[in-house]
Amino acid sequence: MLNHTHRAPTNRRRRLRDPEYVQTACSLLATASPVSKSMAATGAGEGNKAAAGSASLHSKTLLKSEPLYQYILESTVFPREPDCLRELRLATASHPMAAMAASPDEVQLFGLLLEMLGARNAIEVGVFTGYSLLATALALPDDGKIVAIDVTRESYDRIGSPVIEKAGVAHKIDFHVGLALPVLDQMVADEGNKGAFDFAFVDADKVNFLNYHERLLQLVRVGGLIAYDNTLWGGSVVATPDEPLAAATREFNAAIAADRRVRVCQLAIADGLTLCRRVA
Template sequence: MGSSFLGFHRLSIVTHQHVILPGFQKLLLKFHSSAATGHIACSKPIKGSSMRYGGRCMRACSNKSKIRCCSSNAFIIANDEKYGNKQVVSINPRLYDYILSNVREPEILQQLREETASMHGCQMQVSPDQAQLLAMLVQICGAERCIEVGVYTGYSSLAVALVLPESGLLVACERDAKYLDVAKKYYDLANVSHKVNVKHGLAADALKSMILNGEAGSYDFAFVDAEKRMYQEYYELLLQLVKVGGLIVIDNVLWHGKVADPMVNDAKTVSIRNFNKNIMEDQRVSISMVPIGDGMTICQKR
């Protein structure tokens, strides 16, 4: 599901330091911890280390990524100089608060978000900036028939349903009845229940049933935010259901930055890493990996 982490930029800045200078172990560990959560406040040089603060270049991670930062901002530069030393902003908490302050979040979505915040697994909910992007993509492509795989309490599906035309349809697949009850409550409150076809159960089964029912090539948009090790199967099924020119958006493709760390090889990380590689090589779609939330890949079926 969606994540409370901000994805690649928070965790890829500093990953694992394999060589630690004597006397600086605790300091570097503190720096790593701060960088991983976006709390980087740099003010003065550290004598004897390879890191320099106050707007100067630092080398602190295993892949020698360049980082420049100050108390209010930070950016990184690609290792490969063929990218022209492109500076990419690293989202820290202050900047992310600013981004959120510029999200147009409908009141009903705010209410749902705040209720979900007190629930177990609240980190699975997509962030407001992600939901805003999903809604805009639906509007841009003029979608009328949509699918969501992994509803949780319904924040992203409600954002999509709100911008669908009155005759629109969103098929919402979720296996957890408790969370679906929350989503249904808000569909009713927002007066969009008539647009949402809830399918309680395993999403793969629901998608296969839709294909067998003759619905292949009839959907404009799909969003995947469910079991990570099932991503490839969901993707293949959705490719059948989405029409040419339609969009498939996949969440959590940066997986808290773990996908870029060769030292992390748990089952979910490896699964997402392999999925990203497969998407990159799949000529059936055009793609764009976007570092928003925990990372989203936007695919357009060719």
């Protein structure tokens, strides 16, 4: 028993360095999560019958009361949701991996935070269909810019891009296809990028969150905000210690809590959202 306990962390770290393993683990967790699976994607009165028959429509909330979450969406989120954002949310709900998208209440929060920051330049690591990307673009001024990074733009081109073009904000988006770390390293190498960004949102591979954090602290200005998604990882950080990405998420949370370069707040919104305001 003692030997098994000693070996397990090494094996887990080895698996977490395997991109195929990590992607499979993410997919399994998204489809097997015990939390509510429909309302955030379609919303009450917006196709619940269709949602009930689709396992891909997944409410990324740790809030256990479905009626209460439905109330939040219906009373505050959906009434203020721009038509283009609603269109992309519903289109994203048809994707087999719809659980990867940010939740509607999370996206609404981003819009408010961006306006409070007076943000002009942003970074998004992990794009998927571009649902949260559209929300960011809508909140930026007409001359604002977003550096969007993803290993593929397939879902973005097929689902998000037509809606974003129609919304008239595509000119704000600078899309980079590739692994995020090399792209961020290239950005850091350009002195003109240092401290040039007001906001960053990270919704990508969890094992690299700390690596992203170090780069983003150089790119986001003092007073700017960095948001990290999935920092409670479906509750697995406490409920299932053997879940493959729970250990990496706990390590990230502990490191951020101890990082005096940022003021930090972790929220139980969506699948866990951590906000870091750069102070040094």
